[in-house]
Amino acid sequence: MSKPFFVTALFFALLALLMAVDAALNALGLLPTFVGLRWLRVHFITLGVMAEALFGVLVAWAAARAGKTAERPGRTLLVWVLFNLGLAGLMVGIPSVNPPMILFGGTLIMVDVGILTWLVLRSRGGVAASPALGFHIAGLLFLFIGALLGTGMWLGWSAPLGVHNALEAHIHANNWGFMGLVFAGLLVEFYPAITGKDVAWPRLRPLLLAALSLGALLLVLGPWLGNNDLVMPGIALYLLSTLVFLASLVKPILGERAAWSPGMWHLLSAYVWILLPVVSAPLLLLGVLQVPLADVEASAPQALIYGWVFQVGYALIPWAIQRARHPEKSATLGGCWGGLVAVTLGGVCLWLSIFNPGLAGPLRGAAYGLWGLSMLPFIRDTARALDVC
Numbered sequence: 001m002s003k004p005f006f007v008t009a010l011f012f013a014l015l016a017l018l019m020a021v022d023a024a025l026n027a028l029g030l031l032p033t034f035v036g037l038r039w040l041r042v043h044f045i046t047l048g049v050m051a052e053a054l055f056g057v058l059v060a061w062a063a064a065r066a067g068k069t070a071e072r073p074g075r076t077l078l079v080w081v082l083f084n085l086g087l088a089g090l091m092v093g094i095p096s097v098n099p100p101m102i103l104f105g106g107t108l109i110m111v112d113v114g115i116l117t118w119l120v121l122r123s124r125g126g127v128a129a130s131p132a133l134g135f136h137i138a139g140l141l142f143l144f145i146g147a148l149l150g151t152g153m154w155l156g157w158s159a160p161l162g163v164h165n166a167l168e169a170h171i172h173a174n175n176w177g178f179m180g181l182v183f184a185g186l187l188v189e190f191y192p193a194i195t196g197k198d199v200a201w202p203r204l205r206p207l208l209l210a211a212l213s214l215g216a217l218l219l220v221l222g223p224w225l226g227n228n229d230l231v232m233p234g235i236a237l238y239l240l241s242t243l244v245f246l247a248s249l250v251k252p253i254l255g256e257r258a259a260w261s262p263g264m265w266h267l268l269s270a271y272v273w274i275l276l277p278v279v280s281a282p283l284l285l286l287g288v289l290q291v292p293l294a295d296v297e298a299s300a301p302q303a304l305i306y307g308w309v310f311q312v313g314y315a316l317i318p319w320a321i322q323r324a325r326h327p328e329k330s331a332t333l334g335g336c337w338g339g340l341v342a343v344t345l346g347g348v349c350l351w352l353s354i355f356n357p358g359l360a361g362p363l364r365g366a367a368y369g370l371w372g373l374s375m376l377p378f379i380r381d382t383a384r385a386l387d388v389c
């Protein structure tokens, strides 16, 4: 079974917690900056916890879809080994800017994404047609593009690939493309098991898949080609389809108090942190908000990773582990009220730090401290789901 993925994700969650504490102490001036930690801090979460766990979920999902009672251990192990060797290569290579290690790590991850995509594709004729398949395939294709851009950033690939702004295209491919589409696929697939109801307007799914994919593609192509004319339609399409998708999740449980657990609040309120930068971007460009764009660009990705990406993980990962380990029992979403308050206040403090340069240090310190606190219930929930505590 896919347990190795989840145990490794738990390990990286502990590292992510240490990094958040480090960032808090650093912002408060209590600890000096250590070069290279910034990359590790973000990627312990994005690759170490989230991609690791999502790979585990997708391997188990593909096996279940293909009608197998359990994944083939050899394949699961291959996907896990390639991913973690690649991740280790990047963790050594990127902070120290070591091109051969970056090439080694990035290539292994891209090969692994290819194998996982093949496993997911192979499951398409399985037990029953799944509405999630297209979302997962599209998400993995975006991850491949994101990994290519990330690997090439220090290897001089941007010019031959014609990439104008590799960092922005990388972030967009991974966030809007990979995370956004795989989250949507998992929610479409698991929502009935989580709430006992189907999402509203199920017939809109193919349209939502097309709109989210096209929106994300425009958001990648804009910085890739250096063409801002593609970005605004991309934002509009992505935002509109995300709002419709969220409405399709909220409508069936409106008025159902029992459905509004901390886990459900985590899942849905996480999306505030992707909507906020999208709404504020035009106000910044029009000069309504007087903040240097560079400050927003430096901080907004952090709020997205801790507020949106990780928060969806807080709820979904413990649920998916319970489900994979004990399919006969009903699973509960991860999360608690304390964690929800901490992660939300963390995001508020980070955004306040952008608009209050005078108080940036203490506010950023508070943000990372609160985000660190919010990881504790997730670590507990994940460890419990894995029966390791």
Ligand code: HEM
Pocket (backbone or CB within 6 Å): 038, 039, 042, 043, 046, 047, 051, 090, 094, 105, 106, 109, 110, 146, 147, 148, 150, 151, 153, 154, 167, 170, 171, 174, 175, 178, 179, 298, 301, 302, 305, 309
């Ligand atoms: C093979 C996989 C990956 C590679 C090689 C990679 C590489 C990189 C590199 C080189 C940077 C620039 C760091 C800098 O400018 O200091 C970066 C930044 C970033 N990456 Fe990745 N990355 C990968 C996967 C991901 C994934 C899956 C995500 C998910 C969302 C992600 C999100 C980000 C974000 C948000 C930043 C900006 C961080 C900041 O501003 O502090 N990356 N990545």
